[in-house]
Amino acid sequence: MKFSKELAVPPHKKVRLKDYDTCETLGYETEHEKGDDNDKVDVLMEKTIRRLDDLQYTLYAEGKRSVLIVLQGMDTAGKDGTIRHVMSGASPQSCKVTSFKVPSTRERLHDFLWRIHQATPENGEIMIFNRSHYEDVLVVRVHDLVPKKVWEDRYDEINRFEKYLTENGTTILKFFLHVSKGEQKKRIEARLADPSKHWKLSEADLKEREYWDDYTEAYEAALGKCSTKYAPWFIIPADHKWFRNLAVSKIIVEALEDMDPKYPTPQIDIARMKRLLK
Amino acid sequence: MKFSKELAVPPHKKVRLKDYDTCETLGYETEHEKGDDNDKVDVLMEKTIRRLDDLQYTLYAEGKRSVLIVLQGMDTAGKDGTIRHVMSGASPQSCKVTSFKVPSTRERLHDFLWRIHQATPENGEIMIFNRSHYEDVLVVRVHDLVPKKVWEDRYDEINRFEKYLTENGTTILKFFLHVSKGEQKKRIEARLADPSKHWKLSEADLKEREYWDDYTEAYEAALGKCSTKYAPWFIIPADHKWFRNLAVSKIIVEALEDMDPKYPTPQIDIARMKRLLK
Structure with missing residues (x-):
């Protein structure tokens, strides 16, 4: 079974x-959450x-994509x-994260993709966007931050x-x-119950929750278009x-396997280097 | 024993x-490299x-330093x-790496700290510089890339x-x-013997090796000054x-313990939020 096949949204799908x-869970048993060292999912x-x-690492060595x-x-x-778990094995040298918050004053002086383009990955890198340009058709649409004509063009x-x-x-x-x-x-309740997680909460979370249906609609449009x-x-x-965590990491692995990165052909003369090395 | 105390260079030391x-190895046995699950060092x-x-994570939550x-x-x-091993547990969301290569055309139009300053960490982050502004008193000094007066001022x-x-x-x-x-x-030989590591080699490595003593002298100056x-x-x-790996991670931990980061005081009214959550 390919996770990417099971979970992808087909183009033009409503x-x-x-x-x-x-x-x-695509047939995987949910029981294992109770913890078992030999658990199949683990x-x-x-x-x-x-x-x-x-x-x-090979993608990084290849340095081309x-x-x-x-x-x-x-x-x-x-x-x-997800970032924490899925990328736990990767080196921060080649696996990077950009978190997009509310645009800064300077970012607002540009088109909405300006700050996004600056954060795209270098060759060899995996870049994770924690939120992204999609906020410009999500929060922006839900709260009418720009005219409809503007966000409609964005898709x-x-x-x-x-x-x-x-x-x-x-x-x-x-x-x-x-x-x-x-x-x-449940998750907000869990955070409310755990003082070490209070820093992650704000009343805005509850406010946004009231717009659940509007966000659902905005997501449906973004996913479909x-x-x-x-x-x-x-x-x-x-x-x-x-x-x-499993699904996201499987889909990334499947994509990397399709890319099939290779170590670059060495530009060096091995025999000569061995001779020169003192 | 504090690793930071044992391994720090005292100010003004020649x-x-x-x-x-x-x-x-500061008293730790070297034998363990042979691999043993219950090994003390592991x-x-x-x-x-x-x-x-x-x-x-707490530093990130605190968000102030x-x-x-x-x-x-x-x-x-x-x-x-070192980056790969020491940071293997950290999230790439808050632990970042900047690798400094030969300066770009644009970077050369600025003073040497210009590109460095742009890469300093945000509050809450750990930033690792893989090479740094010190190259401007190392490779630059060894190869006379700027006049002596210029690099001398840089310390x-x-x-x-x-x-x-x-x-x-x-x-x-x-x-x-x-x-x-x-x-x-030994390490260059090992890379020469392993085709998957050839991409990391260039003849420049051998060339730089010929300047070993000059680099040693340049490092001594940088470390001392x-x-x-x-x-x-x-x-x-x-x-x-x-x-x-052990020494670097211990010293980072000791520094973080001295910083003693705290979860920020919640700005929220827990009771009110519990009441409002539907």
Whole structure:
């Protein structure tokens, strides 16, 4: 089974998120969360992380192409946790993260893709966007921050921008971490109950939660209009954290395997170097 | 025993690198390299990495201060390997790396600290410099890339710049990974023998090796003139890779423990939020 095949949004598909089960596990048993050293999922996860690490190292050595990972999701969907777990094996030297917050004064003086383009990966790198240009058709649309005509044009603008990047050597993978409203409630409650997590909370989280249906609609539009052959969206069932981590890491591994990076042909004369080395 | 105390270069000390044993292990047995699951050093290393991970997470949550780590050393001293091992637990979200290569055309149009300043860490971050502004008193000095008067002034300029950064919330730790010329030979030989490592080699490495004594002298000057109370240099015995990793991670942990980061006081009304959460 290919995770990427199971979870990709086909181009031009009209997405209705309620058709996607946030608890889906593609046949993997959910029981293992209770903890068991020889657990099949844990073993698979560890193997996948190791494989991801190897592949990203070869991609880095090759130095010719790059990977851009977009992470989006409602609050508490697990963007930070995914980064932490999926990239735990990779070296921060070649696996980087850019978090997009509310645009700065300077960023506001430019078009919405300006700050995004500056953060795209160098050859050899994997770059993770924690939030992204999609906020410009999500929060911006939900809260009417620009006229409808402006955000409506952005879907095409995003597609053309992403096409351009892929034509220039960047593989793009976009993950929507799909949690249910009930699961979000549980997670906010868990944060409220744990003082070491209070710093992650703000009343704005509750405020945004009131716009759940509007966000759902905005996500459906983004997923439907911007899942392309060259830059697909994946809807990741994310109520189970272990499945979310497994699915995201499997899809990255599958993409890297398709890219099939190679160590570059050495530009050196080995025999000569051996002779010269004193 | 505090690693930072054992390995720091005292301010104003005249450094002679041949007085520093590249095989030193501060009493830890070297035997463990043969591999043993219950090995004392392996257990300590794992504990240290976990502690580092916890502390950097709290630093990130606190969001008020940052850490800048400078890694320098001769070719093959293990800069990449150190990053890979020491930061294996940390999230790439808050632990970042900047590699400084030969300056670009644009960078050359500016003073030497211009590109460095742009890469300093944000509050909450740990930033690792893989090579750094010190190249401007190392390779630049060895190969006479600027007049002596210019590089001579840089030691003070660097000290003042680093003082400024520390006054503004950045803790600076500078590591010189100290390998012997014999160990470098072995490592180049190992790379020559392993096709998957050929991409890391160039004839320039052999060329630079001919300047070993000049580099040694340039390092001695940098370590002696720029180890300060606010931004100390550590000389890390690096012939044993395991000791290098252990020493660097211990010193980072000791510095983070001194910083003692705290979760920020929540700005939220917990009771109110619980009431409002639906």
